[in-house]
Amino acid sequence: MADATAGHARPVHVEQTSTGLPSTKLAMWLFLGSECLLFGALITTYVLYRGASQTGPYPQDVFDIPYTSVSSFVLLASSLTMVLSLTAAEKHDHARMRLWLLATAFLGMTFVGGQVYEFTHFYREGLSISTNLFGTTFYVLTGFHGVHVTVGILMLLSLVGMSSTNRLPEDPAFPVELVGLYWHFVDIVWIVIFTVVYLIPNPVPK
Amino acid sequence: MATATVPTRRGGILRRPTATTGFWSWFTTIDHKKIGILYGVTAFTFFIVGGLEALIIRAQLARPDQTLVNAAQYNQIFTMHGLTMIFLFVMPMSAAFFNYLIPLMIGARDVAFPRLNAFSYWVFLMGGLFLYSSWFLGGAPNGGWFGYAPNSTTDPTPGMTFYALGLLITGIASSAGAINLAVTIVNMRAPGMTLFRMPVFVWMGLVVQFLLAFSLPIITVALFEMLFDRRWDTAFFDPTRGGDPILWQHLFWLFGHPEVYILILPAFGIFSEVLPVFSRKPLFGYQFVVFSGIAIGFIGFGVWVHHMYAAGLGPVANTAFGISTAIIAIPTGVKIFNWMATMQGGDLHFDTPMLYSVGGVAMFVIGGLSGVTHSVVPSDYQQTDTYYVVAHFHYVLFGGAVFGLFAGMYYWWPKVFGFRLGEGLGKLQFWLMIIGFNLTFGPMHILGLEGMIRREYTYPAALGLAFWNEVASAGAFLIAISVLVFIINAVRARVRHRPLETDDPWDARTLEWTTSCPPPAYNFETIPVVHTLDEFWHRKYAEDKEGRLVRVPAGASDDAPAPAAGHAIHMPSPSFWPLVAALGLPTLAYGAMYSWWIVGLGALIVVVAFTGWALEPGTAE
Amino acid sequence: MDEHDTFREELGAEGLTDPRETGRPHRPHPSAKEYIRIGMILAVLTSLEVWTSYSGLPHGIMITFLWVMSAIKFSLVALWFMHLRFDDPRYSRFFMLGIVGACVLYLLVLLSFRVFAR
Numbered sequence A: 001m002a003d004a005t006a007g008h009a010r011p012v013h014v015e016q017t018s019t020g021l022p023s024t025k026l027a028m029w030l031f032l033g034s035e036c037l038l039f040g041a042l043i044t045t046y047v048l049y050r051g052a053s054q055t056g057p058y059p060q061d062v063f064d065i066p067y068t069s070v071s072s073f074v075l076l077a078s079s080l081t082m083v084l085s086l087t088a089a090e091k092h093d094h095a096r097m098r099l100w101l102l103a104t105a106f107l108g109m110t111f112v113g114g115q116v117y118e119f120t121h122f123y124r125e126g127l128s129i130s131t132n133l134f135g136t137t138f139y140v141l142t143g144f145h146g147v148h149v150t151v152g153i154l155m156l157l158s159l160v161g162m163s164s165t166n167r168l169p170e171d172p173a174f175p176v177e178l179v180g181l182y183w184h185f186v187d188i189v190w191i192v193i194f195t196v197v198y199l200i201p202n203p204v205p206k
Numbered sequence B: 001m002a003t004a005t006v007p008t009r010r011g012g013i014l015r016r017p018t019a020t021t022g023f024w025s026w027f028t029t030i031d032h033k034k035i036g037i038l039y040g041v042t043a044f045t046f047f048i049v050g051g052l053e054a055l056i057i058r059a060q061l062a063r064p065d066q067t068l069v070n071a072a073q074y075n076q077i078f079t080m081h082g083l084t085m086i087f088l089f090v091m092p093m094s095a096a097f098f099n100y101l102i103p104l105m106i107g108a109r110d111v112a113f114p115r116l117n118a119f120s121y122w123v124f125l126m127g128g129l130f131l132y133s134s135w136f137l138g139g140a141p142n143g144g145w146f147g148y149a150p151n152s153t154t155d156p157t158p159g160m161t162f163y164a165l166g167l168l169i170t171g172i173a174s175s176a177g178a179i180n181l182a183v184t185i186v187n188m189r190a191p192g193m194t195l196f197r198m199p200v201f202v203w204m205g206l207v208v209q210f211l212l213a214f215s216l217p218i219i220t221v222a223l224f225e226m227l228f229d230r231r232w233d234t235a236f237f238d239p240t241r242g243g244d245p246i247l248w249q250h251l252f253w254l255f256g257h258p259e260v261y262i263l264i265l266p267a268f269g270i271f272s273e274v275l276p277v278f279s280r281k282p283l284f285g286y287q288f289v290v291f292s293g294i295a296i297g298f299i300g301f302g303v304w305v306h307h308m309y310a311a312g313l314g315p316v317a318n319t320a321f322g323i324s325t326a327i328i329a330i331p332t333g334v335k336i337f338n339w340m341a342t343m344q345g346g347d348l349h350f351d352t353p354m355l356y357s358v359g360g361v362a363m364f365v366i367g368g369l370s371g372v373t374h375s376v377v378p379s380d381y382q383q384t385d386t387y388y389v390v391a392h393f394h395y396v397l398f399g400g401a402v403f404g405l406f407a408g409m410y411y412w413w414p415k416v417f418g419f420r421l422g423e424g425l426g427k428l429q430f431w432l433m434i435i436g437f438n439l440t441f442g443p444m445h446i447l448g449l450e451g452m453i454r455r456e457y458t459y460p461a462a463l464g465l466a467f468w469n470e471v472a473s474a475g476a477f478l479i480a481i482s483v484l485v486f487i488i489n490a491v492r493a494r495v496r497h498r499p500l501e502t503d504d505p506w507d508a509r510t511l512e513w514t515t516s517c518p519p520p521a522y523n524f525e526t527i528p529v530v531h532t533l534d535e536f537w538h539r540k541y542a543e544d545k546e547g548r549l550v551r552v553p554a555g556a557s558d559d560a561p562a563p564a565a566g567h568a569i570h571m572p573s574p575s576f577w578p579l580v581a582a583l584g585l586p587t588l589a590y591g592a593m594y595s596w597w598i599v600g601l602g603a604l605i606v607v608v609a610f611t612g613w614a615l616e617p618g619t620a621e
Numbered sequence C: 001m002d003e004h005d006t007f008r009e010e011l012g013a014e015g016l017t018d019p020r021e022t023g024r025p026h027r028p029h030p031s032a033k034e035y036i037r038i039g040m041i042l043a044v045l046t047s048l049e050v051w052t053s054y055s056g057l058p059h060g061i062m063i064t065f066l067w068v069m070s071a072i073k074f075s076l077v078a079l080w081f082m083h084l085r086f087d088d089p090r091y092s093r094f095f096m097l098g099i100v101g102a103c104v105l106y107l108l109v110l111l112s113f114r115v116f117a118r
Helices: A023-048 A065-090 A094-124 A133-164 A173-199 B032-061 B071-106 B114-136 B159-187 B200-231 B245-279 B286-302 B315-343 B352-375 B377-383 B387-417 B423-449 B466-496 B535-540 B577-594 B596-615 C004-013 C032-054 C059-081 C089-112
Strands: B541-543 B549-551
Touching: A023 A133, A023 A173, A023 B159, A023 B200, A023 B245, A023 C089, A065 A094, A065 A173, A065 C032, A065 C059, A094 A133, A094 A173, A133 A173, A133 B200, A133 B596, A173 C032, A173 C059, B032 B071, B032 B114, B032 B387, B032 B466, B071 B114, B071 B159, B071 B200, B071 B245, B071 B387, B114 B159, B114 B577, B159 B200, B159 B577, B200 B245, B200 B286, B200 C089, B245 B286, B245 B315, B245 B352, B245 B387, B245 C089, B286 B315, B315 B352, B315 B377, B352 B377, B352 B387, B352 B423, B377 B423, B387 B423, B387 B466, B423 B466, B535 B541, B577 B596, C032 C059
Parallel strands: none
Antiparallel strands: B541 B549
16 A cells, blocks of 8 residues: 655545445545534524623623734635635645645634634633623633634644655645535634624624 | 464564464454454443442332442443443443444454554543442542533532543544444445445445444534643633533534434444344344434434423424424334334244344333434423433334344354353343343332432432332342353353354354354455345245245355465554554553653653554555 | 445446446536636625615615525525535435425524514
């Protein structure tokens, strides 16, 4: 199985499976389907408790929509760079692939950094996870999302590391595609969160 | 003669394990059969522990006004009994069967992701041990297996924190296993094995994995919300800050109801395999049995509010879910009629697996009937939170699921271990168990309707509940004796080790019986080509002009020819990374309870282990 | 490479496998240019969303616009970036099971709390 020659590792075989589809990709899609239930529960909790906080700070007291919009653009851009790295991978252009992977990771880190800054700012404004329902649901929902982004960044950097040390196959498209699927999913969850949490107006407290 | 290649050392810091036999090989195995045995032994051990907890409950409740245990202790015992039986016995025992049998039944050499499979087992073990460590670290979970907030989120003892973290850990095991087995069934079937040529057991397995994959994330969120309420003073279920405890109930039961189908469908799959073999007739209405299983899976997601009729959601919600709950009885009934039709006119052999299957179906029907009375909202108002409910779910879970698992143990024991369990002791064991079981749980219908409340450590003499409680407790001890007989049977059979006269001792129908008992590491010399449902049966038997079974002469099957000499079967290599990664999870959990440094350590273990895992090739060469 | 590759050779050798090869798209692969175009559309939609939230439109209309635009963005990423439009439909089915399931179940939960009647 091992390719004795130096350079990139063993050749890819076409999977012979009952469906003709690769098992890892099927597994990833099933996993992403299950993640919809996870984020759905968190979003439902947020929506349920929208407007139910009995004390402040309230969303309109702390939200900075322009700031968060920039964050959203950053994450969307990272999906684009991800797909460009896949295009490079399909062309067996490892250098360009690593470049776009690093760009994606960098944009992801910017997003997470932006969130950390935002959280710190909110905390200084008096919104902690236990202050009220808004703090509770906001931090937990966006926090879970942020952790998912962080795991994604680790996977992106791992790909870069593996590519640099010749541990990826000559045609690295498959692992890049799988990580890409996870990354795009995390992006589309943010599309929903951005709308539901930030853009849809929150009820004004009485 | 094919041999498995012996993997050799290659790179890395630590030497890759190579042994596939011997004591230490059990820690690094990624062979689905060994993992199945690990699951089975561990699950059975937890069954004993859960059973002891049950005996304490029944001893305490045998007579009114007893104080063998006080209220606080009782709460922990009944909570742990439920958690143990559901999460640490029935689910992992089902996993044992799925793990061992599914690859064999579909003609595969292993599951889709063998190391992930090992990881699932070790994580389950860690989760169980973590949960039980609570007894020594301040108190076991005490809020019931359903952990209703705000009781569970405000209780000052650490028990419910162990509950949240322990179930999160075991949830990871089941989620990983679900994806693994679902992909295995979808993607690794032998040539010719279309979905509708799969054994029903495999179909039920497929439905269960989807139920797990889509229900576990919901309870994951609920458990985190509970954990945060307990540890970080969040407001999720705190009414004083606008939180709503009903949210917990929704999130819990959205998982909890599919969970009960996760518990029963494996047993339904086992019944569907055993009944045809011991009736010497094909399963009646295969497609109906399959489709009803799928229907149960779907509808099972749509009935959860029937656990909340008394929570005050109102008549519209209650009515809607009353209807959906009644509807789900239909596909279940379809299965039962098909099983009965399978037996009808068959050449019946009441060996122990058959006794357990017939008994299991019968007990399940009784439990199903009380379930139907629960679906009706007004009658459920009277029954809820009484012992009538306890009777119902023990009839379906013990009478249905556990009897199914025992049927499976007796049936597949020769396949796994190479010798049969004693038939005489087996029959004795069955009768002791079914009599004990009915003595224990039958009276609980009466007790419930007479007003005995659940989850209370004692009851006053004046309520007149003493007689049936005493009967129930006597029955429980009879069950204990029957389990003892089972253990004696197993030990005795192992000591005698009477070799099997044939690799197909039951004259069975499905592919796992084409291998030796036990099968070789690589399962099949050559992957079989499948032409029909019950492939193995049709290789053995054809029908003559009058429709009688005629044994096909040996060698007349149309397997592909054996591989040329020297062809090696590449099996994936053992690995220690799954075990190491699994160790990271309880570390994280203890850290979450005691110290951020420990969290850091846990995170480090997990990251290092997954990195090592990712960089390690599937097969060392 | 994963361990299951080693068994696969034999499944193939026995002859009865799905003739569809992995990775072969049913429609031509999008080019980098097309992806960038999708990226532009996403950026425009996001800007529109933000504008809508400031627009002072009546509540019901604003929410509808926002949901619709989110849904379009969601679909664009799933269909193009995640390649579902070009891949085997079975992947979509696994994913749809999760999305549709989540939407239905959680909608029911929110309805039972009469969230929309507030």
